[in-house]
Amino acid sequence: MNKNEVPSIFETFGDARKQGFIAVKNLKDQGKKVVGVFCTYSPVEIILAAGAVSVGICAFSDETIAEAEKVLPKNLCPLIKSSYGFAVTEKCPYMYFADLVVGETTCDGKKKMYELLSEIKNVHVMQLPQTQEDEVSKDLWYKEVLLLKDRIEKDFGITITDEDIKKAIRLKNEERKLLKEFYELSKSCPPPITGAEQLKVLYGSQFKFDIEQKNKELRDTIDKVKTDYANGIENVSNDAKRILITGCPLAGVTEKIVTAIEASGGVVVAYENCIGVKPADRLVDEEGDPYKALAERYLNIGCSVMTPNNKRMELITSLVKEFNVDGVVEMTLQACHTYNIETNTVRELLQKQDIPFITVETDYSTSDVAQLKTRMAAFIEMIS
Amino acid sequence: MKKYFAGIDSGSTMCKSVLFDGETILDINTVKTGWNPKLSSAESLGVLLERNNISKNDVYVSTTGYGREAVDFADYSFTEITCHAYGGIYLIPNIQGIIDIGGQDSKVIEIKNGKVVNFFMNDKCAAGTGRFLSMASETLDIDLKDIDAFSDLSDPVSINSMCTVFAESEIIGLLAMQSDRSKIMAGVLYSIAKKIQQQSSKLDFSEDMPLLMTGGLTISKALIDTIATTIGHEVITHKYALHAGAIGACICANKQLRK
Known part of the structure; x- marks a missing residue:
């Protein structure tokens, strides 16, 4: 597993992908360990504290789905198929160079996929409780957090001191505060940046590996946006309808939703998604037992794998008010049962608040782009 | 101000068009969309104008339907959701x-x-x-x-x-x-x-x-x-049910014009 060579098909890659591979190879050559994480529930502070690099390896393209479907069923969420496909085809630099892959028992599709993935990668699966309130679940997750620490220490032959973990928590909190300050800029009316621009920064921040450097860059980005706005540079029309996006992880090909909204007189002001508000809106308590604090913070993320999932409803409700939202668009991926079922709860929640709501189910193809455009445009016409 | 509206609903199968004077439907037409929505839309509009002896300069063209973005000679464009709704309201008020x-x-x-x-x-x-x-x-x-x-x-x-x-x-x-x-x-x-x-x-x-x-x-x-x-x-x-989208396109254009 501990390979520092590029894959044999390297020469067939395009330039951007080659650069990705070279960047990660450089990190490995410096002796850095790389840990791939799938989910917002992964307590990445432990990875940082171990001196390793954590990187998101959820995939957002249909490029490897056909390959994945040789093993996985067709009727499965495209994110799972794509991620597995990138692992088997060795086309993702982060997956390829990962010394360890951390997954959680989130949805059925992912947890069963991890079994197959563990045949080709070094995988550690954390047992994520399915509910957040009871003591048994809290205790289980705390123990799972400790088990991850043990696994990383053992695999990488290191010891994580209290000082290491506390420093990682401080740095990561700093990043969260900056990300939050950044996306909250879009509370202004009109927002200083488009939703596509916001997403680019939020998604891109996952692939910057020196966290102190990343925090500096985020600071600079925030200051620049603020200065431009103060100087009267307007990127978004004052009439643009303010949209909150919610639902499954959105990036890569599913940005087609954002494009459709923003080409039709809307602007995405916030993302209640895994790339967006969810990973940044709550901090880890810096006092007391750091592992207890991590467990507490991470377990409280409002994903549809939780039952009940009140945290998501609370977050949507507060974002609608804080960002002065005109309408909510939910994106679900085909065969994502938990989000697809939860759609009804979200619809009822927003109906009670008189907030227009539309849900679209899509996949990683582009064959529905015209249809999505019509639906998003009709939604914006409806709320105009 | 022009006198007429032409609504074109360029659907996946049929291209429906209507001629409207702001209150009354003057004429309707239907052709197959075919492989080229722009061409069939132009053809359908041409038939309406010729049949009613109206110059293109007297008409606001408003499009809807799948092919609407291909119709580059239109003054207005709306989604078929909005158009079917307003066309429906025109045909049956209070629907x-x-x-x-x-x-x-x-x-x-x-x-x-x-x-x-x-x-x-x-x-x-x-x-x-x-x-x-x-x-x-x-x-x-x-x-x-x-x-x-x-x-x-x-x-x-x-x-x-x-x-x-x-x-x-x-x-x-x-x-x-x-x-x-x-x-x-x-x-x-x-x-x-x-x-x-x-x-x-x-x-x-x-x-x-x-x-x-x-x-x-x-x-x-x-x-x-x-x-x-x-x-x-x-x-x-309704007898104009097939043309509801095209009628709605005229009504939406008229609304927009009066804004």
Whole structure:
């Protein structure tokens, strides 16, 4: 597993992908360990504290789905198929160079996929409780957090001191505060940046590996946006309808939703998604037992794998008010049962608040782009 | 100010157009969309102008439908949801909802106080659309215009597959088992009605008021009745139902113009 060579098909890659591979190879050559994480529930502070690099390896393209479907069923969420496909085809630099892959028992599709993935990668699966309130679940997750620490220490032959973990928590909190300050800029009316621009920064921040450097860059980005706005540079029309996006992880090909909204007189002001508000809106308590604090913070993320999932409803409700939202668009991926079922709860929640709501189910193809455009445009016409 | 509006609804199968003077429908036309929506739209507009002896300079052109973005000579463009709603309101004032089944999509629109308040449209699958019906009638070797006379609604065979491709296999399987064609055809109509029910049941309609059906499938009275029975609402149609989208395009353009 501990390979520092590029894959044999390297020469067939395009330039951007080659650069990705070279960047990660450089990190490995410096002796850095790389840990791939799938989910917002992964307590990445432990990875940082171990001196390793954590990187998101959820995939957002249909490029490897056909390959994945040789093993996985067709009727499965495209994110799972794509991620597995990138692992088997060795086309993702982060997956390829990962010394360890951390997954959680989130949805059925992912947890069963991890079994197959563990045949080709070094995988550690954390047992994520399915509910957040009871003591048994809290205790289980705390123990799972400790088990991850043990696994990383053992695999990488290191010891994580209290000082290491506390420093990682401080740095990561700093990043969260900056990300939050950044996306909250879009509370202004009109927002200083488009939703596509916001997403680019939020998604891109996952692939910057020196966290102190990343925090500096985020600071600079925030200051620049603020200065431009103060100087009267307007990127978004004052009439643009303010949209909150919610639902499954959105990036890569599913940005087609954002494009459709923003080409039709809307602007995405916030993302209640895994790339967006969810990973940044709550901090880890810096006092007391750091592992207890991590467990507490991470377990409280409002994903549809939780039952009940009140945290998501609370977050949507507060974002609608804080960002002065005109309408909510939910994106679900085909065969994502938990989000697809939860759609009804979200619809009822927003109906009670008189907030227009539309849900679209899509996949990683582009064959529905015209249809999505019509639906998003009709939604914006409806709320105009 | 120009005197007339031409609404063009460039659908996936048919291109519908109307000539409107701001109050009254002066003329309607229908041509096949074909492979080039821009060309068929221009052709359809040309026929209307020539027939009514009107110059293109006297007309605001407003488009809707799948092909609307291809029509580069239009002054206005709106989505088919908004257009079917406003076209429907023009045809039947106070209508509370529209069911539109087109060539490749189906939608149900809820209207309150003269405005769209909610709508559902099928995802990218073609189940329950015109394509689905034409696939089924082709497999059963029944001409689309004969569906009403042919379907035995008293005893429909249940078609379980919501997917057009799977449904075709299912129909072939039923034929192999010697199921009655008229009963299979009725099953197909019920299958479309169930798809509409999935959408309409999530909307807030009052039971004692009708819904208006628009779009190409209004040619089948049997389908309209089957939908009414399935969703538990009276479903009405209108002689201009096929042109509701094109009428709505004129009305939306007129509204925009007066803003």
